[in-house]
Amino acid sequence: MIKKLISIIIILILGGAVAFFVFKSEPKLNSNFENENSFFKNSPFRLGLDLSGGSHLIYKADVSGVKAGEVSVSMDALRDVIERRVNLFGVSEPIVQVQNSGFISGQEEKLIVDLPGVTDVEKATAMIGQTPLLEFKIEAPADAAQKATVDKDGKVTLDAGPQFVSTELTGRYLKKATLEFDQTTREPKVSLQFDDIGTKLFAEITKNNVGKMVAIYLDGAPISTPVVREEIPNGQAVISGNFTPTEGKQLVGRLNSGALPVPISLLSRQTIGATLGGDAVDAGVKAAIIGFLVIALFLILWYRLAGFIAVLALCIYITIMLTLFKLLPVTLTAAGIAGFIISIGIAVDANILIFERLKEELHSGRAISDAVDAGFHRAWSSIRDSNFSTIISAIILFWFGTSLIKGFALTLGMGVLVSMFSAIMISRIFLSGLVFIGEGKVARFLFSSGFSK
Amino acid sequence: MFIIKNKKIFISISIVLVLLSIASLFIFGLRVGIDFNGGALTEVVYKDSRPLQSDLDNAFKSLDLGSVLIQPTGDLGYIVKSLDLNEEQHSLLLKTLSQDGKSPLEEKNFNSIGPSVGKELTRKAIIAIVLVSLGIILFIAFAFRKVSRPISSWKYGLMAVISLLHDVIIPIGLFTILSYFYGAEADTLFVVAALTILGLSVSDTIVIFDRIRENLRNKTGTSFSETVGKSLDQSYMRSIFTSLTVIIVLLSLFFFGPESIKYFALMLTAGMFFGTYSSIFLASPLLVLVEEWQSKK
Numbered sequence: 001m002i003k004k005l006i007s008i009i010i011i012l013i014l015g016g017a018v019a020f021f022v023f024k025s026e027p028k029l030n031s032n033f034e035n036e037n038s039f040f041k042n043s044p045f046r047l048g049l050d051l052s053g054g055s056h057l058i059y060k061a062d063v064s065g066v067k068a069g070e071v072s073v074s075m076d077a078l079r080d081v082i083e084r085r086v087n088l089f090g091v092s093e094p095i096v097q098v099q100n101s102g103f104i105s106g107q108e109e110k111l112i113v114d115l116p117g118v119t120d121v122e123k124a125t126a127m128i129g130q131t132p133l134l135e136f137k138i139e140a141p142a143d144a145a146q147k148a149t150v151d152k153d154g155k156v157t158l159d160a161g162p163q164f165v166s167t168e169l170t171g172r173y174l175k176k177a178t179l180e181f182d183q184t185t186r187e188p189k190v191s192l193q194f195d196d197i198g199t200k201l202f203a204e205i206t207k208n209n210v211g212k213m214v215a216i217y218l219d220g221a222p223i224s225t226p227v228v229r230e231e232i233p234n235g236q237a238v239i240s241g242n243f244t245p246t247e248g249k250q251l252v253g254r255l256n257s258g259a260l261p262v263p264i265s266l267l268s269r270q271t272i273g274a275t276l277g278g279d280a281v282d283a284g285v286k287a288a289i290i291g292f293l294v295i296a297l298f299l300i301l302w303y304r305l306a307g308f309i310a311v312l313a314l315c316i317y318i319t320i321m322l323t324l325f326k327l328l329p330v331t332l333t334a335a336g337i338a339g340f341i342i343s344i345g346i347a348v349d350a351n352i353l354i355f356e357r358l359k360e361e362l363h364s365g366r367a368i369s370d371a372v373d374a375g376f377h378r379a380w381s382s383i384r385d386s387n388f389s390t391i392i393s394a395i396i397l398f399w400f401g402t403s404l405i406k407g408f409a410l411t412l413g414m415g416v417l418v419s420m421f422s423a424i425m426i427s428r429i430f431l432s433g434l435v436f437i438g439e440g441k442v443a444r445f446l447f448s449s450g451f452s453k
Numbered sequence: 454m455f456i457i458k459n460k461k462i463f464i465s466i467s468i469v470l471v472l473l474s475i476a477s478l479f480i481f482g483l484r485v486g487i488d489f490n491g492g493a494l495t496e497v498v499y500k501d502s503r504p505l506q507s508d509l510d511n512a513f514k515s516l517d518l519g520s521v522l523i524q525p526t527g528d529l530g531y532i533v534k535s536l537d538l539n540e541e542q543h544s545l546l547l548k549t550l551s552q553d554g555k556s557p558l559e560e561k562n563f564n565s566i567g568p569s570v571g572k573e574l575t576r577k578a579i580i581a582i583v584l585v586s587l588g589i590i591l592f593i594a595f596a597f598r599k600v601s602r603p604i605s606s607w608k609y610g611l612m613a614v615i616s617l618l619h620d621v622i623i624p625i626g627l628f629t630i631l632s633y634f635y636g637a638e639a640d641t642l643f644v645v646a647a648l649t650i651l652g653l654s655v656s657d658t659i660v661i662f663d664r665i666r667e668n669l670r671n672k673t674g675t676s677f678s679e680t681v682g683k684s685l686d687q688s689y690m691r692s693i694f695t696s697l698t699v700i701i702v703l704l705s706l707f708f709f710g711p712e713s714i715k716y717f718a719l720m721l722t723a724g725m726f727f728g729t730y731s732s733i734f735l736a737s738p739l740l741v742l743v744e745e746w747q748s749k750k
Contacts, residue, residue, distance in 0.1 A: 393652030
C-alpha cells in the first residue's frame with residue numbers, strides 16, 4: 001500500500017516538474033523572462049512558417065549538365081551555397097533542404113528554402129538568386145573598332161564596354177575574398193586570393209599587360225580599372241572601388257559564397273504574413289483549452305472519481321507532449337496543433353475503455369481492487385488494436401507528406417503513443433492507489449459511472 | 454438486440470447515404486485547389502477601405518494575367534485566385550490591387566504553386582492513399598486472425614473494410630456539397646483528413662469486434678446473432694463515448710480553431726460521426742447478415 005502511495009507521489013512530482021518547465025520556458029507567461037536560466041530561454045516552441053510568418057520557396061535545379069553520378073554531390077554543393085547566401089542576410093533559423101528525384105517525388109531535383117520572418121518574397125528570391133559574376137577583362141587591341149553612338153541631340157558617346165575584352169579569369173577561380181582597409185586612406189578594399197588555376201591565369205594576364213589597364217567587372221559593370229605595374233605571380237589582387245564598408249562586406253560575402261554549381265528556377269512560392277500566423281496560434285490555443293475543458297467536465301460528471309483521475313492523467317499527458325515539442329524540438333504548424341488537439345480526444349479513449357470495463361467488473365460483483373486490475377487487463381487488447389491503425393496512418397502520412405502533412409502526422413502519432421503510456425501507466429497507478437478508500441457504498445459509487453448507483 | 458433485429462433498416466440507411474454521396478460527387482464534382490492544380494492565391498487586407506470589386510475586376514481585364522478571381526474576405530480584405538505568378542506578375546497584381554498606391558494594403562498571404570509541384574503532390578497523395586489502405590487492411594487481417602467460428606476471420610476484415618469505405622465516402626460526399634455551395638476546395642488537408650478518417654474509424658469497429666471475439670470465446674449467447682447483439686449492447690456506449698471525446702475536440706477546432714483548418718476539422722467530425730455509426734449500425738449487423746446467408750446454404 002505504501003509503495004503505491006509513493007509511486008503516486010513520484011508521478012505527481014514528476015508531472016509538476018514537467019509542467020514547471022513548460023511554464024518557465026514560455027516568454028509570455030513570465031514577466032522577467034530575460035533573467036531566466038538559459039535552459040528555459042533556449043526552449044521555446046518552434047513554430048512553422050504558417051504560424052510565425054515567412055516564406056517557403058521551392059526551386060527546381062537544372063541538373064541536365066551534370067553527369068549522372070555527380071547529381072547528389074552538386075545538389076549538396078548547391079544547398080551549401082544557398083545556405084551561405086541566406087545566412088548572409090541574417091535570417092534566423094533558415095531551412096535549406098534538397099529533395100532528390102525519385103519514384104515518389106517525381107523526376108525533378110528540388111531545393112526547398114524556408115525563411116522564417118521574411119515576408120517580402122521579391123527580396124527573398126532576389127537574395128537567393130543573386131549570383132555575383134566577377135570577371136577580369138583586358139584592354140582590347142588598339143586596332144579593334146571602338147563602338148560610338150550618336151544620340152538624337154548629336155552628342156557622341158563612346159561605349160566603354162568593347163574597350164575591354166573578356167579573359168578566362170572569372171570568379172570561379174576565386175579561393176577567398178577578404179575585406180581590408182587601406183592603411184593610409186582608410187578606404188575599404190576587397191582583397192582576392194585565386195586558386196591554382198586562377199593564379200596561373202592572373203600571372204599570365206598581368207605579364208602580358210604591363211602598363212595597361214585590367215578591368216574588374218562585377219555583375220557586368222566595371223567596378224575597378226587598375227593599371228598593371230608588373231607581373232603578379234602570387235595570385236593576389238585587390239579591388240578598390242567607391243564602396244562603403246557595408247557594401248564591401250556584402251561583396252566579400254557574396255564572392256565567398258560562390259557561384260551556383262547548377263542553375264535554379266523558382267517553382268513555387270508561399271508567403272504568410274506574421275499577423276495571420278499569430279491569429280492562427282491564438283485560435284489553436286483557444287480551441288485546445290475549450291476542447292480540454294469540455295472533455296474534463298464530461299469525464300468528471302460521467303465517470304466520477306475515475307473521471308477525475310483521467311483528467312489528472314490527461315493534464316500530465318498534455319504537459320509531457322508540450323515538453324517533447326520543446327525539447328525534440330517539433331516544428332508546430334496549424335495542422336500540427338490540430339493533430340495534437342485531436343490526440344487529446346484520442347488520449348481519453350483508452351481511459352473510457354478501461355472505466356467501462358471497470359464498471360462491468362463491479363456490476364458482476366467483484367471487489368473494487370480486483371475490478372480495477374481486471375478492467376485494465378481486459379481493456380488492453382482493444383486499446384492496443386484500436387490505436388494501432390491510427391499509428392499506421394500517421395507513419396505513412398509522415399513518410400510521404402510535405403512539411404504541412406508531416407507536422408500533423410508527427411503530433412498525432414506521438415500523441416497516440418504517449419497517450420497509451422499515460423492512460424495505462426498513470427491512470428492505473430492513481431486508481432489502484434486509491435483503492436484503499438474501501439468497499440463502502442460511497443466508494444462503489446465513486447468507482448462506478450454513468451446513471452448507475 | 455434492438456440493432457440486430459432492425460439490421461436491415463440500418464444497413465439500408467447506410468447504403469442510401471453512400472449512394473447519395475457518390476451521386477453528389479458526380480453531380481457537384483470536387484473542386485480541386487491550387488495545391489494539386491497549380492496556381493496562385495493572394496490574400497490582402499486594405500488599411501482604410503477596400504475598393505469596389507467591380508473596379509478591380511475591370512482593372513484586371515486589361516492585364517495579361519489570365520483569369521483572375523476576386524473574393525471578399527473579412528471587412529477589408531480580398532482573396533485573389535489566379536494562375537501561378539512569377540515575380541513581375543506578382544508585383545503587377547499587388548500594384549493593381551492597391552490601385553497604383555491609392556488604396557494602401559498589406560499582403561497577408563501569398564501562395565504560388567507551379568504545375569509540376571501540384572503534379573508531385575497528386576502523385577504523393579495517391580501513393581499515400583494506396584499505402585494507408587493496404588496497411589490498414591493488412592492490420593485488420595492480422596487483428597482478426599484468431600476468430601474463425603462461425604464465420605471466418607477474413608469476413609470480419611471484409612466487414613471492417615466495407616464500413617471503412619462507408620466512413621470515408623460519406624464525408625467526401627459532404628465535402629462536395631460544401632465545395633459546391635461554399636466554395637471549399639480539396640487541398641492537401643483534404644487528403645490528410647480522408648487518411649486520418651481511415652485510421653480513426655477502424656479503431657471503433659475494432660473495439661466492438663474485439664468484444665464479439667471475446668464473447669464467442671466465452672460462449673455467451675446461444676446463436677451468433679444473439680452473441681453479436683449482446684456484444685453490441687455491452688459496447689455501444691463506450692464506442693459512442695470514445696468518438697464523442699474526439700468529436701468534442703474536433704468541434705472546438707471547427708468553431709474556435711485556426712481559419713485554415715476549419716473544413717479539415719469539419720470533415721474529420723463527419724468521419725468520426727459516421728465511423729461510430731458504421732461500427733455499431735453497419736459492421737456488426739452485416740456480420741450477422743453474412744452468418745445468416747451462410748447457414749441458409
